[in-house]
Amino acid sequence: MNALLQVENLRVEIAARKRRLVAIDDVSFEIAAGEVLGVVGESGAGKSVTGTAVLGLLEAPAVQAGGRILFDGRRIDTLSEEGMRALRGKEIAAVFQDPLTSLDPLMTIGDQLTETMLTHLPMTRAEGEARAGELLAEVGIPAPRERLQAYPHELSGGMRQRVVLALAFCCAPRLIIADEPTTALDVSIQAQILDLLRRMCRERGTAVMLVTHDMGVIAEVADRVAVMYAGRVAEIGPTRQLIAHAAHPYTRGLMASIPSMRRREKELTQIPGAMPRPDAPVAGCAFHPRCPQAFARCAAERPPAFPVGAARVACWLADPAFEGVPA
Amino acid sequence: MSFLLGRLGQTVLVLLVASFVAFALFRYVGDPVNNMVGQAASMADREAVRRALGLDDPMVVQFARFIGNALRGDFGISYRFGQPVAALIGERFPATLELSLISMVIATGLGVPLGVWTALHRGSVLSQVLLAVSLVGVALPTFLIGIALILIFSVGLGWLPSFGRGEVVALGGWTTGLLTVSGLKALVLPSVTLGVFQLALIMRLARAEMLEVMRTDFIRFAKARGLKPRAIEYRHALRNTLLPVITIVGLQFGNVFAFSIIVETVFQWPGLGLLVIQAIQFADVPLLAGYLVLIALCFAVINLAVDLAYVAIDPRVRGSRAAGRAT
Ligand SMILES: Nc1ncnc2c1ncn2[C@@H]1O[C@H](COP(=O)(O)OP(=O)(O)OP(=O)(O)O)[C@@H](O)[C@H]1O
Numbered sequence: 001m002n003a004l005l006q007v008e009n010l011r012v013e014i015a016a017r018k019r020r021l022v023a024i025d026d027v028s029f030e031i032a033a034g035e036v037l038g039v040v041g042e043s044g045a046g047k048s049v050t051g052t053a054v055l056g057l058l059e060a061p062a063v064q065a066g067g068r069i070l071f072d073g074r075r076i077d078t079l080s081e082e083g084m085r086a087l088r089g090k091e092i093a094a095v096f097q098d099p100l101t102s103l104d105p106l107m108t109i110g111d112q113l114t115e116t117m118l119t120h121l122p123m124t125r126a127e128g129e130a131r132a133g134e135l136l137a138e139v140g141i142p143a144p145r146e147r148l149q150a151y152p153h154e155l156s157g158g159m160r161q162r163v164v165l166a167l168a169f170c171c172a173p174r175l176i177i178a179d180e181p182t183t184a185l186d187v188s189i190q191a192q193i194l195d196l197l198r199r200m201c202r203e204r205g206t207a208v209m210l211v212t213h214d215m216g217v218i219a220e221v222a223d224r225v226a227v228m229y230a231g232r233v234a235e236i237g238p239t240r241q242l243i244a245h246a247a248h249p250y251t252r253g254l255m256a257s258i259p260s261m262r263r264r265e266k267e268l269t270q271i272p273g274a275m276p277r278p279d280a281p282v283a284g285c286a287f288h289p290r291c292p293q294a295f296a297r298c299a300a301e302r303p304p305a306f307p308v309g310a311a312r313v314a315c316w317l318a319d320p321a322f323e324g325v326p327a
Numbered sequence: 328m329s330f331l332l333g334r335l336g337q338t339v340l341v342l343l344v345a346s347f348v349a350f351a352l353f354r355y356v357g358d359p360v361n362n363m364v365g366q367a368a369s370m371a372d373r374e375a376v377r378r379a380l381g382l383d384d385p386m387v388v389q390f391a392r393f394i395g396n397a398l399r400g401d402f403g404i405s406y407r408f409g410q411p412v413a414a415l416i417g418e419r420f421p422a423t424l425e426l427s428l429i430s431m432v433i434a435t436g437l438g439v440p441l442g443v444w445t446a447l448h449r450g451s452v453l454s455q456v457l458l459a460v461s462l463v464g465v466a467l468p469t470f471l472i473g474i475a476l477i478l479i480f481s482v483g484l485g486w487l488p489s490f491g492r493g494e495v496v497a498l499g500g501w502t503t504g505l506l507t508v509s510g511l512k513a514l515v516l517p518s519v520t521l522g523v524f525q526l527a528l529i530m531r532l533a534r535a536e537m538l539e540v541m542r543t544d545f546i547r548f549a550k551a552r553g554l555k556p557r558a559i560e561y562r563h564a565l566r567n568t569l570l571p572v573i574t575i576v577g578l579q580f581g582n583v584f585a586f587s588i589i590v591e592t593v594f595q596w597p598g599l600g601l602l603v604i605q606a607i608q609f610a611d612v613p614l615l616a617g618y619l620v621l622i623a624l625c626f627a628v629i630n631l632a633v634d635l636a637y638v639a640i641d642p643r644v645r646g647s648r649a650a651g652r653a654t
């Protein structure tokens with residue numbers, strides 16, 4: 001497999017008072033060059049922790065306790081602090097949940113762009129500044145040359161998010177971790193920003209790990225989808241397949257809301273019950289207490305990921321050896 | 328600009344209020360006539376003095392006259408010393424200003440770097456030790472510190488004088504101890520004594536602010552941009568930390584100036600503090616009124632300086648310039 005990013009059996013633990021809580025367990029997925037992987041799941045499912053681990057930005061009390069992360073075939077989770085830093089922003093960039101607070105309020109936009117490029121690319125300050133102006137034009141900011149002198153507070157939320165995108169793309173990364181890049185924005189601006197992100201990735205062949213709560217966004221832009229539940233991947237596969245024939249009961253519950261595009265999360269999780277938190281893990285399949293199709297084995301044993309078509313599904317119903325619920 | 332004008336207006340208002348308090352003190356605490364002519368004077372004499380002093384005029388007129396005199400630096404004659412208040416204060420003012428200035432320079436110059444360092448090396452033993460020591464610095468009474476320093480460095484080692492200003496040099500109306508060796512030596516113990524609490528306070532504040540800033544989204548995003556730790560810590564985090572620190576330093580400078588009394592007493596420092604103690608003991612109302620106005624003026628000047636620092640550092644205070652807003 002010539003994947004750009006490979007995450008294998010990732011496990012992230014969080015040191016709590018006496019014990020170590022498992023936030024992420026046995027998470028595996030890959031992203032091919034230029035591919036958009038959508039990541040969905042309820043709040044607390046572990047989407048952000050996964051993205052943070054890929055960026056190598058986990059901070060105490062969270063630590064990677066197992067698994068491997070490979071970028072371009074090279075292991076990156078064992079890189080030195082400095083080695084990983086050189087990769088961040090250059091090869092793997094990020095766009096975070098709240099773009100409004102992502103920029104340093106005391107520094108001009110032009111300086112923040114230039115500083116990022118000068119850190120990673122062999123160029124002079126003058127070249128960096130010229131490139132910064134071009135980048136602002138590319139992300140659709142009017143009067144880009146004048147805006148280089150602007151401070152973040154002088155721009156609207158949508159404009160700031162465009163600047164954040166310019167910062168993410170400024171060193172031509174091959175992968176972008178976008179953690180709910182539009183959640184904090186006005187609904188009217190969300191579509192614009194998403195279009196911009198998609199267009200820029202297409203033009204440059206940048207791969208994206210796109211975390212979102214919005215199933216409509218997934219249907220529109222993701223090539224493949226990973227559905228996370230309680231720190232695990234419940235199902236991962238091509239978007240079309242998951243929308244048409246989701247194999248996991250949890251995915252089916254999520255997909256039920258797609259026709260009414262762009263609904264918020266509260267309406268989205270119509271499945272009764274709540275997801276188990278890391279401090280109160282559930283034996284067997286984490287979804288079984290809420291699953292309409294659960295049977296004895298689900299409470300006893302955790303299902304591994306079974307291949308179903310081009311997807312992988314962590315559900316006993318997808319077990320090739322499964323022959324109906326025993327009476 | 329409008330921000331500064333607004334602040335200037337506030338300053339004038341504060342000064343007016345302080346002047347009014349001083350005026351009320353002057354006018355209504357004790358009987359000024361009694362104080363001037365003595366108990367033995369006849370009723371007619373008293374009336375004459377009263378009229379001569381303008382104490383029969385309406386209060387507004389009296390207050391206006393008080394302000395007018397104050398603007399010319401005229402606060403009348405001290406009861407206790409029989410000299411013009413302005414001359415008495417002018418003589419003592421340099422000693423107190425130099426003492427509080429040096430102690431704040433020490434406290435800020437050490438406190439900010441130590442606070443930043445302990446924030447960046449949170450886990451280290453030295454950082455824990457410094458924190459514990461700073462708690463002691465906050466808790467120890469100033470006079471105890473002063474006496475301990477005198478016992479060690481004056482009585483014990485005989486390195487530094489335990490009282491007075493040493494030799495001073497007159498520069499115009501200003502007497503300074505900063506230009507002679509004995510003047511500088513005399514400054515060491517009192518300014519350290521006065522600065523210990525401030526040092527501990529500023530260090531703890533700088534540390535707390537730095538930790539707070541290091542948790543913000545824009546620092547997280549700066550890490551995701553792959554900036555070098557040095558750039559993140561100093562170019563981004565420290566600058567954002569400095570704003571609240573500057574406010575506290577300004578405030579504390581005012582406090583140090585106004586409450587240097589204890590240290591001046593311990594070290595027999597010929598500053599305003601000693602003068603004021605005597606003024607209080609002898610109900611020397613003109614002197615107290617003049618001192619009050621001076622303190623208010625000092626706070627006002629410091630506040631303006633803090634505001635100017637904000638304008639220099641924080642673009643949000645400067646307000647949107649021609650760049651304007653756009654979506
Ligand atoms: N620093 C931390 N300390 C304690 N718990 C944490 C920490 N970071 C994450 N967690 C826990 O790890 C789990 C996964 O969190 P994560 O932020 O990845 O969820 P998410 O899927 O991104 O949710 P959301 O949709 O709300 O962003 C949650 O239960 C959360 O409480």
Ligand SMILES: [Mg+2]
Pocket residue numbers: 047048049179
């Ligand atoms: Mg999240």
